[in-house]
Ligand code: SF4
């Protein structure tokens with residue numbers, strides 16, 4: 001907004017949006033042609049912050065989209081599916097079976113069935129990272145999940161914490177907002193410090209905010225407070241994983257996988273090398289859903 | 305004998321001066337980020353209120369989250385003991401006492417002498433403390449003091465899904481967008497909060513009379529939600545519930561001094 | 562599968578773990594729990610299984626610390642009704 005007079009409220013609103021920005025994207029597999037496919041399935045993951053749609057043809061990822069979740073789940077699901085199909089030439093009615101997952105899973109109108117995000121994340125991670133994966137950590141906008149799975153991507157142990165904002169994307173957002181730091185800069189800026197500070201001691205996000213305000217007042221730099229919160233968050237996430245234990249190999253999915261301020265610190269605590277993937281880590285849930293759909297159709301259970 | 309009880313809490317630091325079982329002075333200031341300073345200020349205020357000089361005070365008792373910072377303290381008084389003493393002091397018939405402050409909630413079962421028989425504490429999560437109502441007041445854009453009276457004007461409680469203060473904030477914002485009456489939202493907030501304290505009280509047993517101390521005791525909406533959740537006639541709240549722990553500390557200093 | 566329902570917040574860990582390999586879906590826990598914390602149905606985390614298993618109901622997952630409170634008095638704690646009712650020993654509480 002160059003020039004012109006900004007109303008104070010307007011500026012605040014603008015800034016607020018700025019802090020949450022990340023890029024929406026879609027992708028189509030250049031090696032696949034849907035005309036050759038026997039089974040076409042879709043998985044739609046409507047999360048609290050982002051929604052993804054993945055299209056699978058004969059068990060391989062054909063196309064996907066990753067978008068911001070809007071104000072209601074049905075519309076977010078619709079937008080995600082449209083965006084995934086965009087430019088692929090694949091007509092929607094060619095989809096044999098569609099599964100909804102995520103926090104808004106019961107509100108995915110085009111889904112033939114819904115499956116929990118726990119099951120879908122395990123299945124999706126198994127695909128994205130390969131069958132060696134045994135522990136999947138997913139830090140979402142409003143929850144944190146730790147899952148163990150076997151060589152087939154079947155869940156053997158899990159916990160999900162969606163009661164408390166500490167250790168979730170929301171906790172980080174609250175902090176980014178408090179410190180007026182765009183969320184995508186959190187990682188880099190948290191390492192732009194002279195010495196790693198002690199982590200923020202309060203787990204509770206409400207109390208951590210008060211603590212952070214105190215730190216700023218006593219002269220801490222914004223980046224130092226960010227670093228202190230990132231490491232508190234890493235410790236918090238680790239304490240959740242500890243409950244089910246870590247079995248190698250270890251993979252991280254979800255939006256937080258992209259925040260190295262937290263993840264690098266977490267890896268240091270765990271002293272572990274996470275698995276790598278070429279795929280967008282945020283599509284794990286939707287990919288798992290689409291793959292489940294594929295299996296169901298292949299087994300003849302999934303015809304409408 | 306003149307004693308002073310200083311309760312350095314998460315939000316406010318309170319001092320009470322006691323002369324032979326009679327409260328003669330009080331002082332309360334925001335704790336802020338400098339506890340030592342808050343302690344001095346609240347003590348000064350209480351001395352002025354009592355019209356006495358520091359030399360008149362024979363013993364000091366310190367309590368609260370920052371009790372270690374109370375350098376004057378001859379005795380550091382455990383918060384549970386302080387609240388039990390205070391409840392017994394105000395209402396000798398008290399058998400259950402709950403103290404809900406800005407950052408903690410506690411409940412204790414006490415006997416006829418004001419001795420603690422059992423207790424439970426909830427801390428480190430804002431969902432079970434006064435901070436929860438404060439955060440909700442911000443989300444509702446209502447003054448904290450108005451929250452309770454507003455709630456008491458409503459007879460409709462809408463179920464709230466979120467337990468966490470952070471998530472509840474968004475839920476409240478959503479309810480406002482859906483044009484839900486703010487009075488009803490306020491009632492739901494107090495009911496939700498009260499049910500957490502009640503479950504703590506149930507763990508130690510509901511024994512009447514029930515006394516409430518702590519800053520949240522000033523909130524009539526909360527006291528009413530607590531009363532109805534516990535299904536009792538009355539919750540006994542002293543005139544200045546926020547000074548409860550400070551009174552307890554002064555009493556212990558007097559006994560042990 | 563070990564299904565951990567519940568949460569960890571600033572104040573502590575509150576998880577009810579169901580070992581679905583041990584659970585036989587008999588529903589004894591559902592009748593035993595005075596507060597409707599337990600439920601039995603298809604295993605929602607294993608979409609290909611046809612066995613019914615126990616779980617913690619959706620509406621209680623975020624508040625079991627409070628809902629289970631009365632079954633966990635501070636003094637002289639009796640065995641938990643759900644745990645005692647479960648023949649195969651599939652239920653455990655973390656707190
Ligand atoms: S500890 Fe804080 S962030 Fe966590 S549930 Fe409680 S209020 Fe929410």
Ligand code: SF4
Nearest residue numbers: 584585587588590647
């Ligand atoms: S009592 Fe035990 S075996 Fe029976 S349904 Fe409950 S958890 Fe399963």
